[in-house]
Amino acid sequence: MGFYLIKRLMLMVPLFIGITIISFAVIHLAPGSPIDLATDLNPKATAEVKARMRAFYGLDKPLHVQYWNWVSRLLTLDFGNSFSQDGRKVADKILERLPITIFINVISLALILIVAIPIGVLSATYKNSFFDKATTVFVFIGFAVPHFWLALLLMILFGVQLGWLPISGLKSLNYEYLPAPAQVWDRISHLILPILISAFGGLAGLSRYMRSNMLEVIRQDYITTAKAKGLSDQAVIFKHALRNALLPVITILGLSIPGLIGGSVIFETIFAIPGMGQLFYASVMARDYPTIMGILVIGAVLTLVGNLIADLSYALADPRIRQA
Amino acid sequence: MIPKESGGQEKLRHLFWKRFRKNKLGLFGGIIVLILFIVAFLAPLISPYDPGQIDIKRVLQDPSRAHIFGTDQLGRDVLSRMIWGSRISLMVGFVAVGIATLIGIFLGSLAGYYGRWVDNLIMRFVDVMLCFPTFFLILAVIALLEPNIWNIMIIIGITGWMGVARLVRAEFLTLKERDFSVAVKALGAKDFRIIFLHILPNALAPILVSATLGVAGAILTESALSFLGIGVQPPTPSWGNILTAGKDNIEIGWWLSLYPGLAILITVLGYNLLGEGIRDAIDPRLKQ
Numbered sequence: 001m002g003f004y005l006i007k008r009l010m011l012m013v014p015l016f017i018g019i020t021i022i023s024f025a026v027i028h029l030a031p032g033s034p035i036d037l038a039t040d041l042n043p044k045a046t047a048e049v050k051a052r053m054r055a056f057y058g059l060d061k062p063l064h065v066q067y068w069n070w071v072s073r074l075l076t077l078d079f080g081n082s083f084s085q086d087g088r089k090v091a092d093k094i095l096e097r098l099p100i101t102i103f104i105n106v107i108s109l110a111l112i113l114i115v116a117i118p119i120g121v122l123s124a125t126y127k128n129s130f131f132d133k134a135t136t137v138f139v140f141i142g143f144a145v146p147h148f149w150l151a152l153l154l155m156i157l158f159g160v161q162l163g164w165l166p167i168s169g170l171k172s173l174n175y176e177y178l179p180a181p182a183q184v185w186d187r188i189s190h191l192i193l194p195i196l197i198s199a200f201g202g203l204a205g206l207s208r209y210m211r212s213n214m215l216e217v218i219r220q221d222y223i224t225t226a227k228a229k230g231l232s233d234q235a236v237i238f239k240h241a242l243r244n245a246l247l248p249v250i251t252i253l254g255l256s257i258p259g260l261i262g263g264s265v266i267f268e269t270i271f272a273i274p275g276m277g278q279l280f281y282a283s284v285m286a287r288d289y290p291t292i293m294g295i296l297v298i299g300a301v302l303t304l305v306g307n308l309i310a311d312l313s314y315a316l317a318d319p320r321i322r323q324a
Numbered sequence: 325m326i327p328k329e330s331g332g333q334e335k336l337r338h339l340f341w342k343r344f345r346k347n348k349l350g351l352f353g354g355i356i357v358l359i360l361f362i363v364a365f366l367a368p369l370i371s372p373y374d375p376g377q378i379d380i381k382r383v384l385q386d387p388s389r390a391h392i393f394g395t396d397q398l399g400r401d402v403l404s405r406m407i408w409g410s411r412i413s414l415m416v417g418f419v420a421v422g423i424a425t426l427i428g429i430f431l432g433s434l435a436g437y438y439g440r441w442v443d444n445l446i447m448r449f450v451d452v453m454l455c456f457p458t459f460f461l462i463l464a465v466i467a468l469l470e471p472n473i474w475n476i477m478i479i480i481g482i483t484g485w486m487g488v489a490r491l492v493r494a495e496f497l498t499l500k501e502r503d504f505s506v507a508v509k510a511l512g513a514k515d516f517r518i519i520f521l522h523i524l525p526n527a528l529a530p531i532l533v534s535a536t537l538g539v540a541g542a543i544l545t546e547s548a549l550s551f552l553g554i555g556v557q558p559p560t561p562s563w564g565n566i567l568t569a570g571k572d573n574i575e576i577g578w579w580l581s582l583y584p585g586l587a588i589l590i591t592v593l594g595y596n597l598l599g600e601g602i603r604d605a606i607d608p609r610l611k612q
Contacts, residue, residue: 018452026461029468144592146544148551149585152571160575262457266548270571280460281552284467292464300455307455 004315012304019300020074024067027293079294082283090294093279098298100170101268101275104191105260108199109253116203117249120210121242124218135207142204147263151197151270158193166190168272197267202256209252213245220244247318254310258303343605350601356594364410373401375408375561384577394579396569402579405561406587412562413591416477416546417539423481424542425535428488433519435489436496443493450486458483462545463554471554480542488534495527529606536599540592547588563588 550564
C-alpha cells in the first residue's frame, strides 16, 4: 500500500508540471501586457517608463525564464499581488475564501452520496417499476436543467414568494443580535440553497451511474451463484452486489471534483457567498490576472488531490489494485 | 473511393433506423430538435416583434395577449427575443461542438493509430486538461479576450475535446487491428489515407453520439456564460442574458426568469434524448 502511494504521488508530478505550463500559456494569451493596463490611461508614461516597468516585472526576459520564475515562486506559495484596488497578496485572498468553498463542496458531495446511491440501487433492483421510471425522468430533466436557472427559481420560490430561506450571503444583517440557537439556524439556512444547487447535477449523474453499475453487477455469475445458494434477496443485494457496484463510484466521485469546483462560480455568485468561485468571477470581471492565475492553479491542484484521495480509497477498498 | 465493409454497411443503416424508430424517447428528442431548427430558421417570419425594439412605455409588463411572455426591462418583447435567441444557441452549440470534435478526432486518431509515445504524450495532455475545472478555464480565457460570440464558440470548443479524443482513440485501438485496416496497409496505403479514409468512417457512430450530447452541453455552457455577463452581450438576444435581466428584476419580473430557462431545459433535453437514442440504436449489445 505504501508502495502504491509513492507510485501515485510520483505520477502527480508530471501532471502538476503540465498544469503550470497550461496556466502559464493561458496568461500569455493576453493581448497586451499587464503593464499596458497600468499605463494606458496615463499620458505621462513614456516609452522609457514602460521599459523600466517591464524590466521590473521581469517581462523582458525570455518566456522560459519567466515561466521558471513564476513556477519557483508558486512552489513557495507566492502567487504575487492582486491587481485590484487592495493590492493584497493573492495567496491571502484565496486562503480566506477557500474554506467556505471546500466546506460547501464537501457537504454537497456527502449529500450526493447519501441520496444518489440508494436511488440508484433501488432503481436497479426494481427495474422498470414506477419508481425506476419516475427517477429516470427526474434524472433526464436533471441533466438538462441549467443550474443557475434552478438557483433563480428556488430563490424566487423560497426567498421571494414564500420567504422561508434567505437568498444571499452567509449570515443575516442582524446576526450579531440573534440568540445563539437562532444564530446556528441562520448560518444553516443561508447554506441550504447553495448546497442544494451544488449537489443537484451530481445527484442526477451519480444515481444514473449507480443504477447502470448495479444492473451490470446483478448480471454477473457470482450473483446467480448467491441466489442459487439460497441467500435472501436482501443479503444478495447488500452484501454482494452493492459492494462491487460501489467501487467504481469512488472513481466517479474523483472525476466529478472539477465539476463541483467549477460549478461553485455560479452558485457563489448568485447567492453572494464569499468563496473562491465568487472571487474568481470578480477577478475575471476586473481583469485581475494574478488572482485569476492563482485560482486556476489552485483549482487544478484541488482536482489532483481529490483524484489522489479517490485512487487511494479505491486501492484501500479493492485489494486487486494494490497488487498491480 | 472508400472501400466499405462488404454490403454490411447498408444493412447497418437499415438496422439503425429500425431500432431508432422503436425508441420513443429518442424520437421525441429528435422531434424537439427538429422543431427548434424550424423555429430558429424561420425566426424573422414567426417573431411577433422586432427583438431589439425598445419601448420605454411598456417596460416590465406581465405576460398578456399582446406580449405572450411579457416584456423586459427595456420594453422589448420577450418571446421575440427568445425566438431569435434560439439562433444564437444553435449556432454556438454547433460551432463549438464542431471545433471540439475536430480537435478530438485529430488527437484521438493520432493517439490510437500510432500508439506508444505519441499515445502517451497525447493522453497525458488530456489528463492535464481534465484537471482544470472547465468553467474556470473558460472564464480565465474570456477574461483575457473580449466576450463576443466567436470567442465563446472557440473557447467552448477548445475546452471540450477531451471526451471525443478518448472515444476516438479507443475506437482506433480496436479498428486498426481489424482485417480491413491490415489489408489496406498491406496494399501500401499511406498512414494519412488509412486514418482518414478507412478507419475513421467506421468510427463515426460513437462520435455522432458524443457530438449530439456535446451540443446540449455547449448550449448549457453558453447560457451560463451569457447569464454571468461574459457570453453573448446584449442587445443580441441569448437565453442566458435574458435570464440576467431575470435575476436583476427578480422581485417584479418572474416571467424573465421562467421562460428562457424553460427553453434551455427543453432544448437540452431534446438533444440529450436524441443522443441517448442514437447511442441505444447503435449499441452492439443487442438485447434480443
